[in-house]
Amino acid sequence: MAISKVLISGASIAGPALAHWLARAGTSVTVVERAPELRAGGHNVDVRGAGREVLRRMGLEQRVLAHTTGEEGTRFLDERGRVLGEFPASTSQTGGPTAEVEVLRGRLSRLLVDSCDGLPGRVEWRFGDQVAEVDDTGDDTGGGVDVTFASGARERFDVVVVAEGLRSRTRRRVFGEGHVRELGAYCAYLTVPREPGDDRYWTWQVLGRGRSAHLRPDDEGTTRGLLTFLSDVPGLDELEPRATAHVLQRLYAGTGPVGERLTAALDTQPYYVEALGQAVLPRWSRGRVVLAGDAAHCASPISGMSTTLALVGAHVLAGELTRPGASPAAALDAYERVLRPLVDAAQKLPPGTPRIGNPRRTAEIRVLGALVGLASSRAVRRLKLGEKLIAPPADAVDLPVYAHLA
Template sequence: MRILISGGGVAGPALAFWLTRYGHQATLVERAPAIRAGGSAIDFRGTSLDVLERMGLLEEMRAHQTRMSSMTIVDEAGAVVAELPDEAISGELEVLKEDVTRVLFEATREAPEYVCDDSITAIADDGTVTFESGRVSTYDLVIGADGLHSRVRRLAFGPEERYVRNLGIYGALFTIDNVLGLDYAGVMHNTPGHMAIALSARDNRELRVGLSFTAQDLAYDRHDRAQQEDLVAAAFEGAGWEVPRLLAEMRKATDFFFDSSSQVVMDSWSNGRVALLGDAAYCAAPTSGRGTSQALVGAYILAGEIATNPGDAFAAYEAQLRPYVTLNQARGRAGARWFFQEPDDETVDNLAAEQDDTVPIKLYG
């Protein structure tokens, strides 16, 4: 089959990998002109590690792991008030997002057709797709793996407001020099309604910084970086620890990203020839720590069902994956509470608690 995938993050290339292995003709369209740099460290847990192993990419991912050794929680003066086990934050394997996308791209660059700097503007019932560039082509299936603000979802299912549920959290992510001198370590500073986190990266040359805060339905322009920076600065006005320094460095970062922490809740992930994958269908929110795992496991199942059960693939994919998604979205809502409280014993215990991330999945191929 000719299958179009929209989205070049994690879910899209992972799906292209499996579809190509099963003999399908996959085309992946990405609106960015190239692989995007920056982004936070993302972790793999449980079944997602099994999927990486089946792809033959587990050892390559291990070669890029961040090798974090500790995560401390500090008060406003910088005094350590708690220490979390590394696996509580970084899972069983932690890799920078740009490294994950690069490994997936290298694993798929020879087979799927990649179309960068373009996007979908219309999808007809017969699979005819119109692109922003003016190109028109017809596909047997169209898969939206284009994230929280999915254009494919909007075209095939309706406005974003029907499906996106803001957890009342907004956050900025960016990369700066390691001005804190962290040594393969992370530091977190929590106060009610605010969380600042800094993680060393690239052999301690860089810091990946997250500044998150609670707020309800902020009105802002998603394309106006200066406005977004001002929102973050206002939210953290008067904050302690090293937050003022991080705010100053934020203004100079080249990879600044800002968005709400939201979940996507849908009764169905497919409509006719169109199906959704990853955050576009079932974002669990960053506070779940499971977005990448869901993307990889979902891509594996969707491709496997298309290959072995083409007449009912979308329904079978959803039936198998939805219990896992339901669990992860519950974790995302819980995390939204624990990450934004004073670091008392109960909070630390919940952040450090081990969780079973193994989900039974079929073997395909």
């Protein structure tokens, strides 16, 4: 049974990338996004290895390269602002804390959406709506998935793809609760005015008691700020914004210029707090409902791999669903078979993370300092140890060539 009409829920990275590939094959695609418009927020995301190959196959590599953030490397500071070590940006397509392709998430999302124009299949974008109910009556011979939207509209699709990110509601509705492995850390993302001292490096300052503060350059004349801290307390990402700002300002009080600059900005700048976690599911599909991107296999920002996984997964899922003669069940089996090894490798985080990058005690800061100092020393740098130590497995996939999508 040919798949001709697909619903994708979520328009960030996985959703638009999948819409692109399905539309190339002539499939009619509807993308529903809960937000009222394409979300522009977010910091740098990395595209590595096989993810870069997918951009190349989409014809987007050069456009993305024209919009990288220009980050020149990563510099670690201790709590007094002393440099522990520096890593220049990677020159390989996989390794190093600063990847060769660092692009703002919102920019990449926009490029992916725009890339759907003019393809053989029609892509309809519906903002400000979401899936309310799903009734899957499809099998390999026919039927489909009846979807009721929050707006009240009802429609039947051949396949529904859930690309709603780590904390997806539709995944919860169809696959049940309990598929997130919490990592015991939070990130708060914000954008601040650029100051004269801000350079083209990612500044990563460890502040003790499990706290770090980060400054990263962007290509929009501002500086991206990030606060990361260890905490097992659940729900800090669900507080109302004033309360979150208050907690963070108390937490970072007295930590010095970087932490205090960022927490002061919480009073005036929009920000976004997330609890770090990984999505872990034994299978990414149930009937004709299938998960993609972070909703399926978020590896966490620590992995540097979630965007690469989303791009590769979208390509594989579309390639299999539109393969001439393939049944939905066979396509979804193949999606698992091709992508699992890459996801399994990406979800294995370096030992000690997230704790090692957010040390609690002075002794732990010293250990991090010794490691970073050694790995970034000139002698060891020649061995490219930094790139080898921080080398996400971005090529751990046997990426099929989908001639029907070429």
